[in-house]
Amino acid sequence: MADQEITLMKGNEAIAHAAIRCGCDGYFGYPITPQSEVLETLAEQKPWETTGMVVLQAESETSSINMVYGGAGCGKKVMTSSSSPGISLMQEGLSYMAGCEIPCLVVNVSRGGPGLGTIQPSQADYFQSCKGGGHGDYHLIVLAPSSVQETADFVDLAFELAFKYRNPAMILSDGVIGQMMEKVVLPPFKPRRTEEQILKECPWAATGRPKTRKPNVITSLELDPAKMEEINIRIQKKYAEIQEKEVRFEEYMLEDAEYAICAFGSAARIAKKAIEDARKEGIKVGLLRPITLWPFPYKEIDKLSNKVKGILSLEINAGQMVEDIRLAVNGRIPVNHYGRLGGIIPAPDEVVAELKKMMK
Amino acid sequence: MDIKEIIQPENLVYQKPELLNDTPMHYCPGCSHGVVHKLISEVIADMGMADKTVGVSPVGCAVFAYKYIDIDWEEAAHGRAPALATAIKRLWPDRMVFTYQGDGDLACIGTAETIHALNRGENITIIFINNAIYGMTGGQMAPTTLLGMKTATCPYGRDPKLHGYPLKIADIAAQLEGTCYVTRQSVHTVAAINKAKKAIRKAFEYNMAGKGSCLVEMVSTCNSGWKLSPVKANKWMEENMFPFYHIGDLKDINQ
Ligand SMILES: Cc1ncc(C[n+]2csc(CCOP(=O)(O)OP(=O)(O)O)c2C)c(N)n1
Ligand code: SF4
Numbered sequence: 001m002a003d004q005e006i007t008l009m010k011g012n013e014a015i016a017h018a019a020i021r022c023g024c025d026g027y028f029g030y031p032i033t034p035q036s037e038v039l040e041t042l043a044e045q046k047p048w049e050t051t052g053m054v055v056l057q058a059e060s061e062t063s064s065i066n067m068v069y070g071g072a073g074c075g076k077k078v079m080t081s082s083s084s085p086g087i088s089l090m091q092e093g094l095s096y097m098a099g100c101e102i103p104c105l106v107v108n109v110s111r112g113g114p115g116l117g118t119i120q121p122s123q124a125d126y127f128q129s130c131k132g133g134g135h136g137d138y139h140l141i142v143l144a145p146s147s148v149q150e151t152a153d154f155v156d157l158a159f160e161l162a163f164k165y166r167n168p169a170m171i172l173s174d175g176v177i178g179q180m181m182e183k184v185v186l187p188p189f190k191p192r193r194t195e196e197q198i199l200k201e202c203p204w205a206a207t208g209r210p211k212t213r214k215p216n217v218i219t220s221l222e223l224d225p226a227k228m229e230e231i232n233i234r235i236q237k238k239y240a241e242i243q244e245k246e247v248r249f250e251e252y253m254l255e256d257a258e259y260a261i262c263a264f265g266s267a268a269r270i271a272k273k274a275i276e277d278a279r280k281e282g283i284k285v286g287l288l289r290p291i292t293l294w295p296f297p298y299k300e301i302d303k304l305s306n307k308v309k310g311i312l313s314l315e316i317n318a319g320q321m322v323e324d325i326r327l328a329v330n331g332r333i334p335v336n337h338y339g340r341l342g343g344i345i346p347a348p349d350e351v352v353a354e355l356k357k358m359m360k
Numbered sequence: 361m362d363i364k365e366i367i368q369p370e371n372l373v374y375q376k377p378e379l380l381n382d383t384p385m386h387y388c389p390g391c392s393h394g395v396v397h398k399l400i401s402e403v404i405a406d407m408g409m410a411d412k413t414v415g416v417s418p419v420g421c422a423v424f425a426y427k428y429i430d431i432d433w434e435e436a437a438h439g440r441a442p443a444l445a446t447a448i449k450r451l452w453p454d455r456m457v458f459t460y461q462g463d464g465d466l467a468c469i470g471t472a473e474t475i476h477a478l479n480r481g482e483n484i485t486i487i488f489i490n491n492a493i494y495g496m497t498g499g500q501m502a503p504t505t506l507l508g509m510k511t512a513t514c515p516y517g518r519d520p521k522l523h524g525y526p527l528k529i530a531d532i533a534a535q536l537e538g539t540c541y542v543t544r545q546s547v548h549t550v551a552a553i554n555k556a557k558k559a560i561r562k563a564f565e566y567n568m569a570g571k572g573s574c575l576v577e578m579v580s581t582c583n584s585g586w587k588l589s590p591v592k593a594n595k596w597m598e599e600n601m602f603p604f605y606h607i608g609d610l611k612d613i614n615q
């Protein structure tokens with residue numbers, strides 16, 4: 001079947017193809033390394049001639065995210081992608097969309113910071129992605145792919161979750177996954193929803209008011225504190241439900257493990273190699289890879305801490321996810337962090353050395 | 361004569377527009393915002409487009425525009441309305457999409473979104489309430505504040521050495537290839553109101569005909585910000601605003 005064809009492509013290209021195939025209605029973006037291939041691939045594919053998907057290069061990331069806001073508010077399946085500095089510019093829009101409770105997909109192919117930083121890969125946007133990023137009490141649903149295949153698969157999944165919970169979803173990739181070429185089976189084609197389907201599925205959307213209903217208003221504003229508190233409580237309940245139902249993670253060689261590495265995205269790939277090497281030296285170590293960074297697998301790490309003697313958080317940053325691991329572990333066992341900064345990728349032998357340090 | 365004979369359609373001289381609901385407006389007495397809301401409501405109803413219109417409200421005194429006009433709305437972040445409108449129109453091309461923005465929202469924090477949406481020729485209308493001040497936040501200087509005009513953040517009068525010069529967004533918009541209709545109107549007299557209504561209608565019709573972007577600037581009063589009674593504010597506007605912000609069409613591709 002043509003749909004099942006294996007192709008070789010970059011993570012960024014896979015995002016573009018997956019978006020077209022999952023029936024995305026609109027993409028709005030602004031060039032930035034290392035993710036520009038997303039918009040470039042879409043421009044080359046011309047989906048407006050095939051599926052009718054709108055593709056627009058905006059004047060800034062501020063504008064991209066607000067185009068996404070407009071599109072999401074009228075019930076469409078819309079997305080943007082960028083890299084760290086651009087994602088910083090989008091925080092206002094993300095906060096508004098979380099407040100309006102409207103769905104969208106934002107892809108961050110992250111690079112090293114702070115500031116203009118480097119165009120090399122980094123995972124230093126964990127805090128920004130998982131802890132709010134913009135103003136107010138809100139969360140994004142955050143998926144962290146560790147292969148090109150997962151990148152492609154998560155586009156549809158992220159949209160599904162975003163629409164299910166009416167909340168922005170993010171794919172937190174990085175320069176490694178975005179730029180790396182790998183084998184991938186692209187998801188099958190799904191037609192874009194028809195006008196009728198959108199009106200049925202999104203009765204809240206601002207699409208023009210027939211006489212039969214009240215106006216639909218997409219807003220995050222409420223000046224009455226009692227009502228605003230109610231809205232916030234409702235949103236928090238939704239977050240609790242997401243935490244209950246949507247945690248995703250992968251376990252690797254944990255059955256007999258005495259030590260565990262926790263790593264996500266590209267760092268998890270390095271962790272797997274380090275685990276193989278360590279096991280050759282007789283160190284019983286496995287991996288817990290959070291796939292959803294928010295909701296975070298606190299319960300699973302809590303359980304893990306009753307089984308292993310220590311956890312090493314391997315991140316390509318100065319230690320961000322390690323804070324969540326420590327929360328889950330609650331002081332029962334040592335939790336260390338190892339990471340490299342500024343666009344340097346940690347090597348497996350460094351990780352093995354770090355494991356040995358923890359075992360002493 | 362019996363009252364029933366008087367209440368006849370042919371005798372009707374004034375009616376509340378059907379799309380303007382009964383929610384009490386929060387606007388100060390004499391403020392232009394309310395009049396422009398009325399005109400927009402009338403035009404949408406006259407065109408029979410209520411079920412096909414999406415408005416984008418700003419951050420500014422008109423943030424609650426969606427509470428008064430019974431159509432679907434999206435409430436944008438400060439300055440970003442043209443970006444939202446761009447996407448709505450592109451994703452629902454048969455809809456009539458407009459933004460409603462103040463001078464702080466449009467000519468300052470959202471200048472980039474405004475210029476680029478107009479320059480791309482998005483088939484949207486931007487209704488621009490230029491009252492030369494930040495009304496909502498308590499009367500601070502706007503990019504449109506006139507030279508010498510006193511506001512909370514230029515209490516000694518706007519000084520070009522300190523604050524630069526007032527920005528004529530409509531003049532810039534008229535230069536852009538993407539715009540098809542750029543006009544400057546006001547709503548301080550019945551005659552002006554009638555012209556302003558025609559301008560809004562023309563803009564909406566151009567959008568639906570796919571001719572490009574429209575900007576309808578309404579040179580407006582802010583009684584609270586200017587600290588003038590409604591009558592005095594209208595007079596001050598005629599004497600001070602109109603000589604700088606000339607009323608009339610700046611561009612009409614059909615002329
Ligand atoms: C990002 C951001 N910055 C500042 C504000 C505060 N603020 C609200 S309205 C406004 C100015 C509104 O002035 P204008 O657009 O001229 O509208 P008017 O009230 O005069 O109609 C400002 C600065 C805000 N809400 N958001
Ligand atoms: S503050 Fe100014 S712009 Fe705002 S409602 Fe009052 S008069 Fe109108």
Ligand SMILES: [Mg+2]
Pocket residue numbers: 462463464489490491492493494495502
């Ligand atoms: Mg103003």
